[in-house]
Amino acid sequence: MQEQAVGQQIVGPTRTHFTTRSGTLARWAMGTPMIFRRNSEIYGEAEPVEYVYEVAHGAVRTVKVLSDGRRQIGGFYFAGDIFGLEHGNGHSFSAEAVVDSTVLMTRRSSLIGMAGHDHELAQQLWIVTAQQAARAHNHALMLIKTAQERVNSFLLEMTERIASGDLIKLPMSRQDIADYLGIAIETVCRALTSLEMRSAIAMPSSRAVRLRDRSMLTE
Amino acid sequence: MQEQAVGQQIVGPTRTHFTTRSGTLARWAMGTPMIFRRNSEIYGEAEPVEYVYEVAHGAVRTVKVLSDGRRQIGGFYFAGDIFGLEHGNGHSFSAEAVVDSTVLMTRRSSLIGMAGHDHELAQQLWIVTAQQAARAHNHALMLIKTAQERVNSFLLEMTERIASGDLIKLPMSRQDIADYLGIAIETVCRALTSLEMRSAIAMPSSRAVRLRDRSMLTE
């Protein structure tokens, strides 16, 4: 059912010597930059929560695979987004790089420790978690809609998060989109084709979507 | 589509003179107990976030209604559960009492203020939010499964949260369950009937479910 990584070499992360200070947590912790290759695993489901991650560039997905092979994507994370911050001992999803990505890693224990003294950091961590909760609720809300509406919502979400003007460059595959939306990959294609035929969008390539009539996605 | 509240008189909340100290937040704030009648609104979608709530007894649902009348339930909250703690100006869901319920209300601003000095409270608030995020992720995960699996998952969740032994007393209607699971009310009934016929459960009444073979729900 899920052959996306078949034949993909899963390579280990690469420590870099490059640093950045642009991130949300940069005020408190620089974070160690690591490069993850496309489709490589950043952490596994049920692994202990050791680090908190911030995407420097690239894209990350969180994934859960059911025993029978069905796959769900919990969310996508893009430059500036924080992921992996969870309560409890183990990660509830695994995380994978969608494309070659640089990720800033900070020990959770060190953040938690600092938050004990620094009220602003504590509040920042709470805000990150609260936003994730809100996003997860929106994700669940999307999953009660029809297939066409889910695709519409997805495009609108991506417009908010990663579009330049009216052009969305999608880093993820159709299968990723399908697993995020809880529908079959063919259904994603058909919904996109339908939008294109109705001139709501244009697709210069399969990984690029240009919004032509946003109101047709909103209704 | 949604006639559950039709004919129900929406009554205002009632301030009580009874206090409790058993709640999660009781260590920091007693909370003002308020009684909400069955199906009455505790707060509305988009209303400013003024209070944080804890269920003393009863049951609460959070609800979002789409423009065309489709309804989603974001979650259920039972005795000891905290709800309404959100970041941002407005509530993203409304909250309603499922049955007559007593709810402890504490001003959010006062909790936030105290959390600035009290690191333990800050951590407690973060944990509450992180658990909500985890629960929302599980909710989303459930919505990619088949109808029968969703009902199975729902029963398992209720077993964890409100069962006494192997008996689950459900405070919510079939319509509530359907809207939580993102399926039609008839589909909920059929899935339950199917479980009963296969002796996985017994239903002494429509609001009571006794687990007979938990493994049939787990697969």
Add this chain to the structure above:
DNA sequence: CGACGCCTTGATAAATGTCAAACGTCGTGG
């Protein structure tokens, strides 16, 4: 009793998944 709210069941329609095949793109090697 009778009305109402809620639940269940049946028949049918609609949406979506599954299976199969073809197409396009891109990188590699002859």
Add this chain to the structure above:
DNA sequence: CCACGACGTTTGACATTTATCAAGGCGTCG
């Protein structure tokens, strides 16, 4: 430069699941 193969995407035909519509049952409360 072109041929080929791997991979991802798209489309079509058909099967399956689930929603919708309709009717009837059950329990409670006046």
